[in-house]
Amino acid sequence: ADSDTKTGVTLLGATGSIGLSTLDVLARHPERYRLVAVTANTDVAGMLRICERHRPELAVMADTAAAERLETALRRGGSDTRVLAGNDGLVQVATLDAVDSVMAAIVGAAGLPPTLAAAAAGKTVLLANKEALVMSGALFMEQVRRHRATLLPIDSEHNAVFQCMPDGYIAGQPPQGVRRILLTASGGPFRTRRLDELAGVTPAEAVAHPNWDMGRKISVDSATMMNKGLEVIEACWLFAIEVDRVEVVLHPQSVIHSLVDYDDGSVLAQLGNPDMRTPIAHALAWPQRIASGVAPLDLVGVGRLDFEAPDLDRFPCLRLAYEAIRAGGTAPAILNAANEVAVAAFLDEGLAFTSIPEVIEAVLGRLAPQPAGSLEAVLAADASAREAARELCARGRRQAVS
């Protein structure tokens, strides 16, 4: 009877920042949720801790060698958790009958296949993996509609917008009476840095976000504001709205998470402390509300809320994202793949911070967008953009040292 009344949850990307915050919320409500499956890429130690503490039925390592090490360690500890491996394992746990809700919290394009599979299986998809939607927006939303999946945004801005939508609103439908969506952005660690210093910033400086504690890739995206660019594209698909009606406003305190501007002049906003457990708890319990562990907002302590227009010279990635969604087809997939490669090169191979938008712009200039109607077309665009970006990153580093 237990398994009938509890919501069965699969957590894709359990060892990451969103994954650990999700486990924290789930552990506060053992009477409501059953953790069916957790997944990770290569972090065996992290996965072992999760299995010991949260006792999922299944654990998937995308990396096969890591899966073998996890299996050995779990058997030694006498655990009941079964281990699966590889992309097939990810897709399998995203589509199991016992699973009602799938938290999609893998970072980057790697998350697309299981997230799309969850939508095609008609699951409730809690979407943190914005890259999946940016790459395959038309295709993804089509699967959601066709298979009557429920799509709930985890990205704090989109979760805020969703909360400010009319009663009964369903993601993917054009909202009635909405004039604009306003996405707030903190501006990241370099909002006020001198422009001539940006080329020399280090990965450690770039991942030190002033308000949010997140994975490395999204932290760099926040520093370049590509994160906001991806979020503009994400908003167009989630809320079926033209890009010209999605605006970005800098709000350094990260207390207003986004706003919806209605035809009658009403502007609704969602506020809260910058802690991802709020949108996670909202989506897990929707349409009900549950405790998340987030402290009450202290408005007097916050004191003031500031707003500025974003500077597209400082943040060319935001301009490139607007251009990509306007170009349509596979352009957002190309933008996303080039960005993933350039960010990895910045983090691990010494590519200059300011070369990230240069690489992306060059890749977008080289590859013409194609129709994005099939998964094959999207994955082909992703692959060619990665190849072009790797070549440009290698060239960029040679020029930097010579």
Ligand code: NAD
């Ligand atoms: P993270 O780097 O902390 O964690 C990423 C997770 O994905 C890990 O569990 C890792 O094992 C898994 N993973 C990585 N590569 C994989 C691969 N190739 N195959 C299978 N699994 C793989 O990232 P995060 O900060 O938790 O972000 C996760 C997603 O949520 C991203 O798409 C990000 O944009 C989005 N998001 C995060 C935040 C945040 O506050 N961290 C906020 C909004 C949206």
Ligand code: MG
């Ligand atoms: Mg966000």
